Amino acid sequence: MKKNLTVLLALLICAIPFSGCGAERVNEISNPVGTYTRDYEGTVLNVFNWGEYISDGSEGSLDVNAAFEALTGITVNYMNYESNEAMYAKLKSGAVSYDIIIPSDYMIERLANENMLQKLDFSKIDNYHYIADEYKDLYFDPANEYSVPYNVGMVGLIYNTTMVSGTPDSWSIMWDPTYADDILTFNNPRDAFAIAQFLLGIDVNTTDKAEWDRAAEKLKEQNAVLQARVMDEVFNKMESANAAIAPYYAGDFLTMQAENEDLAFVYPKEGTNIFVDSVCVPTSAQNYDAAMLYINFLLEPEVALANAEYICYASANTSVINNPDYEYYHNEILYPSAENRVFTEYFHDIDPEIRTYYEHLWEEILLADQ
Numbered sequence: 001m002k003k004n005l006t007v008l009l010a011l012l013i014c015a016i017p018f019s020g021c022g023a024e025r026v027n028e029i030s031n032p033v034g035t036y037t038r039d040y041e042g043t044v045l046n047v048f049n050w051g052e053y054i055s056d057g058s059e060g061s062l063d064v065n066a067a068f069e070a071l072t073g074i075t076v077n078y079m080n081y082e083s084n085e086a087m088y089a090k091l092k093s094g095a096v097s098y099d100i101i102i103p104s105d106y107m108i109e110r111l112a113n114e115n116m117l118q119k120l121d122f123s124k125i126d127n128y129h130y131i132a133d134e135y136k137d138l139y140f141d142p143a144n145e146y147s148v149p150y151n152v153g154m155v156g157l158i159y160n161t162t163m164v165s166g167t168p169d170s171w172s173i174m175w176d177p178t179y180a181d182d183i184l185t186f187n188n189p190r191d192a193f194a195i196a197q198f199l200l201g202i203d204v205n206t207t208d209k210a211e212w213d214r215a216a217e218k219l220k221e222q223n224a225v226l227q228a229r230v231m232d233e234v235f236n237k238m239e240s241a242n243a244a245i246a247p248y249y250a251g252d253f254l255t256m257q258a259e260n261e262d263l264a265f266v267y268p269k270e271g272t273n274i275f276v277d278s279v280c281v282p283t284s285a286q287n288y289d290a291a292m293l294y295i296n297f298l299l300e301p302e303v304a305l306a307n308a309e310y311i312c313y314a315s316a317n318t319s320v321i322n323n324p325d326y327e328y329y330h331n332e333i334l335y336p337s338a339e340n341r342v343f344t345e346y347f348h349d350i351d352p353e354i355r356t357y358y359e360h361l362w363e364e365i366l367l368a369d370q
Contacts, residue, residue, distance in 0.1 A: 041073025
């Protein structure tokens, strides 16, 4: 779901002269503004996050985890997951104890409902004031007890201007036979269904099985024009012009466009999904106080800026949003102005019966494509 560059892409970038691949990583921040202590020196903090979803020191960027270790003496044991559902399964199994997780909105709602999250101690997160008000009091944490916003994203339509005529403005182009075998779509049911649902005017959180059936039929129709269902593979296919059209996350488009200037991006007029990924502490966490220090550190202006520029997703941190030196300051893709905004809808935690129902429909869609 998040920025996920392949090894090949990394090698290609390093082959470009003066790319900065040889630049020395930055392992500390110059002026921390929050309150920190070395009382937990020697503690091992288990952090579970999406792949490529933190500034890691590559290409001369700030190594966020190394900088935190240098400041606090806490060792970060950093692990990755591929999806909210994979993270949930690991957490539910109890096989490993994680101190920090960064799930998306609907998964936070589910985890809170299942008593799998601890309330945060905001007296120990003095950088919380940097979080923009528009990302507080959201449906998945209405009392702001369990989460601190990390990044914000929306899904849009990526297209190759040399392969697509005009400027598309509707999800309907993903069913256009003109581009048969050059159309990609998501290889996960929630995102794929959402495209059909927005096109048909269906609530993405509907509990009406008939509406899920309608969306499923629309997706079966799409099989005739699809080249492939993809996730991380979208980077290579769109950057190398092996496909003309793909829905994907806005921040990842910026990564792709840096490799292929023929790529463009639009938010379709029918609307799209918006999501907020936030930092949480599971009930099984063994190092609560160290986790509070880590959350506070992620909100540091210098750290938040490094993450925003490395990940290329919209930030929820006002020290980034209002910084004119920020690489994506007032970027219309990440921060669309009022006149360029479309209808947006959050995914909610779906009733288990409905979740099972649409997962079964997804299997039918895949079988129909064989």
